[in-house]
Amino acid sequence: MKSSLKKSLYFGLAAVSVLAASSFASTTASAKTYAKVATNSTLTTAPESRNVKANGTNALYTKAGTLKGAKLVASKSTMSTLANSKSSKNYFRAYQVATTNRGSVYYKVVSFDGKYRGWIYGGKSTSVFGGGIASAKTTTDAKLPDQLTGYTITNVKKNTLWNNPQYTQYKASKVDMSDYKDGDTFTVSEAATKTREGSLYYKVTDDNNAKVTGWIYAGGLTAAKTNSVKVSYVDYSTNKSVGSISVPFSTSDTSTNLTTGTNFSAIIKGIPTGYSAYNTDSNSSASLSATTAKSGDTVTFYVKKGTSTNLTQSINVNVETTSGQAITLRDADAKTLTASGQKAAFQVTPGTAVSSEDVTNIIKDAQLETLVAADKTVYTLTSTQGNTTTTGSNVQVNVTAYYTAK
Numbered sequence: 001m002k003s004s005l006k007k008s009l010y011f012g013l014a015a016v017s018v019l020a021a022s023s024f025a026s027t028t029a030s031a032k033t034y035a036k037v038a039t040n041s042t043l044t045t046a047p048e049s050r051n052v053k054a055n056g057t058n059a060l061y062t063k064a065g066t067l068k069g070a071k072l073v074a075s076k077s078t079m080s081t082l083a084n085s086k087s088s089k090n091y092f093r094a095y096q097v098a099t100t101n102r103g104s105v106y107y108k109v110v111s112f113d114g115k116y117r118g119w120i121y122g123g124k125s126t127s128v129f130g131g132g133i134a135s136a137k138t139t140t141d142a143k144l145p146d147q148l149t150g151y152t153i154t155n156v157k158k159n160t161l162w163n164n165p166q167y168t169q170y171k172a173s174k175v176d177m178s179d180y181k182d183g184d185t186f187t188v189s190e191a192a193t194k195t196r197e198g199s200l201y202y203k204v205t206d207d208n209n210a211k212v213t214g215w216i217y218a219g220g221l222t223a224a225k226t227n228s229v230k231v232s233y234v235d236y237s238t239n240k241s242v243g244s245i246s247v248p249f250s251t252s253d254t255s256t257n258l259t260t261g262t263n264f265s266a267i268i269k270g271i272p273t274g275y276s277a278y279n280t281d282s283n284s285s286a287s288l289s290a291t292t293a294k295s296g297d298t299v300t301f302y303v304k305k306g307t308s309t310n311l312t313q314s315i316n317v318n319v320e321t322t323s324g325q326a327i328t329l330r331d332a333d334a335k336t337l338t339a340s341g342q343k344a345a346f347q348v349t350p351g352t353a354v355s356s357e358d359v360t361n362i363i364k365d366a367q368l369e370t371l372v373a374a375d376k377t378v379y380t381l382t383s384t385q386g387n388t389t390t391t392g393s394n395v396q397v398n399v400t401a402y403y404t405a406k
Contacts, residue, residue: 034066034067034068035064035066035067035100035101035102035104036067036100036101037064037067037098037099037100037101038098038099038100038101039097039098039099040096040097040098041096041097041098042095042096043094043095043096043097047093047169047170048169049135050093050094050095051091051092051093051135051136051137051138051169051170052091052092052093052094052107052109052129052133052134052135052136053083053090053091053092053133053134053135053136054079054080054082054083054090054092054120054132054133055079055083055132055133055134056076056077056079056080056081056082056083056084056132057076057079057131057132058076058079058120058121058131058132058133059072059073059074059075059076059078059079059120059132060072060073060074060078060079060109060116060118060119060120060132061073061118061119061120062118062119063118063119064098064100064104064106064119064121065106065119065121066100066102066104067100070119073116073117073118074116074118079120079132082111082116085196086196086197087167087196087197088112088138088165088166088167088168088194088195088196088197089111089112089113089167090111090112090113091111091112091136091138091167091168091170091196092109092110092111092112092116092133092136093109093110093112093169093170094107094108094109094122094129094133095108095109095110096108097122097126098119099126103124104121104123104124105121105122105123105124105125105126105130105131106119106120106121106122107119107120107122107129107133109133110170112167112169112170112172113167120132120133136195137195138167138168138169138194138195138196139165139168139192139193139194139195139201140192140193140195141191141192141193142191142192142193142200143191144188144190144191144245144270145188145191145202145218145223146230146244146245146246147223147228147245147246147247147248148187148188148189148245148246148247148266148269148270149185149186149187149188149207149247149248149262149263149266150185150223150224150226150248151185151186151187151188151202151204151221151222151223151224152183152184152185152186152221152222152224153180153184153186153216153220153221153222154220154221154222155220156177156180156182158220159216159217159219159220159221160174160175160177160216160220161174161175161177161204161212161213161214161215161216162174162175162214162215162216163175163214163215164215165192165194165199165201165215165217166217167194168192168194175212175213175214176212177212179206179209179211179212180206180209180212181208184206184207184208184209184212185206185207185208185224186204186205186206186207186221187204187205187207187262187265187266187269188202188203188204189203189204189205189269190202190203191203191218192215199217199218199219200217200218200219201215201216201217201218202215202216202218202221203215204216204221207262210332210336211332223248224248225251226248226249226250226251227248227249227250227251227253227256227294227295227296228246228247228248228249228295228296229246229247229249229256229258229293229294229295229296229297229298229299230244230245230246230247230297230298230299231244231245231246231247231258231267231270231298231299231300231301232244232298232299232300232301233245233270233271233272233275233301233302233303234300234301234302234303235275235302235303235304235305236278236302236303236304237304237305242272242275242303243270243271243272245266245267245270247263247266247267247293249263249295254294255292255293255294256292256293257290257291257292257293258290258291258293258299259290259291259364260364260369261364261367262367264361264364264365265364265365265367267301268343268345268346268365271301271303271344271345272303274305275303275304275305275344276303276304276311276344276345276346276347277301277302277303277304277345277346278302278303278304279302279355310349310350311344311347311348311349311350312347312348312349312350312354312389312395312396312397313342313347313394313395313396314338314341314342314347314396314397315341315342315346315347315354315358315359315362315396315397315399316338316341316396316397316398316399317337317340317341317359317362317363317399317400317401318398318399318400318401319337319368319371319400319401319403320400320401320402320403321379321402321403321404321405322382322383322402322403322404327371327373327377327379327403328373328374328375329371329373329374330372330373330374333366333368333371333372336366336367336368337362337363337366337368339366340362340363340365340366341362343365346358346361346362346365348389349389350389350390350391350392350393350395351388351389351390351391352388352389353386353387353388353389354386354387354388354389354397354399355386356383356384356385356386357384357386358386358399359384359385359386359399359400359401360381360384360401363381363384363401368381368401369381371403377405378405378406379403379404379405379406380403380404380406381401381402381403382402382403382404383401383402384399384400384401384402385399385400385401385402386399387399
């Protein structure tokens with residue numbers, strides 16, 4: 001009987017233990033809690049400032065990973081592969097941010113090729129990307145080629161123009177080439193290298209139609225086989241060369257004029273960063289040989305050191321008839337003239353004068369010595385009038401160019 005009682009007590013206690021353990025497990029499961037969204041907003045800073053790269057420490061989910069119902073979009077392993085990718089299409093653009101009641105920050109991101117989209121842990125601060133992502137610089141500045149003009153597109157079907165180098169921005173797209181004509185020549189104005197691939201891109205503009213402009217893989221351009229003149233940029237104060245470019249011209253010509261037209265524009269665009277034209281009298285060239293430069297010649301162009309903080313910001317050119325009536329430019333010409341007037345090469349120290357020669361060279365740079373107005377009247381440049389700038393910061397100055405109708 002004692003043995004029977006012991007067995008009963010043993011099984012009774014075991015049953016109670018099982019029930020208690022079952023009850024405890026059930027209580028634990030029901031007590032599991034999930035994070036809740038505290039804030040959720042769209043990011044409004046400049047799109048390029050929201051380019052990010054994965055670092056492989058966190059997975060991508062359909063919602064913040066600690067929220068109830070979050071499903072996996074890309075594992076940590078996949079995100080690690082994307083982090084080490086050599087392809088720009090695997091960068092991400094962050095466009096939404098949320099915080100949870102636990103103080104965690106999550107970003108909604110999409111890959112540049114659109115394949116992956118979801119939420120990823122972003123650290124504890126909304127002021128800097130952290131956690132599973134970090135800020136990304138998709139391109140780096142590159143050196144301009146010695147030759148800036150005379151390029152043609154080798155095969156427009158294989159290498160065309162993009163509004164940004166392909167996959168270096170989210171939704172980078174091809175440029176409308178409907179106004180491009182086979183054989184059009186292009187001028188290079190900027191150069192950049194894709195960070196991941198290391199491929200070189202140039203920003204180019206069609207010499208026959210300024211609306212056709214964009215970025216193209218450098219290998220997709222063919223340099224013209226022409227005569228060329230070397231332009232050496234010399235710091236006037238030290239008499240030392242600080243850079244150079246090659247200006248091509250047709251093999252059918254015995255010489256070329258570097259002081260006007262596309263040649264002069266190419267020289268202005270090629271001025272090294274941190275410098276501006278020493279002056280624009282005689283176009284800052286060392287001698288009149290610039291007007292009749294021959295292939296193989298080297299022409300000196302004087303420059304001076306300067307920063308945007310101690311120069312004017314813009315020279316605004318008003319276009320008028322000789323009788324003082326305003327001329328309305330076509331939109332493309334107005335934009336070109338504004339851009340020329342903002343170039344560092346033409347800016348002066350606040351408090352000094354912009355000479356009439358300076359104004360003439362801005363007109364030359366914009367290639368508006370002869371222009372067709374919005375009303376289709378053809379005008380020819382007659383004279384220019386400079387102005388003295390004010391002192392201070394962010395100085396702009398108004399000058400005038402006078403034209404006569406043909």
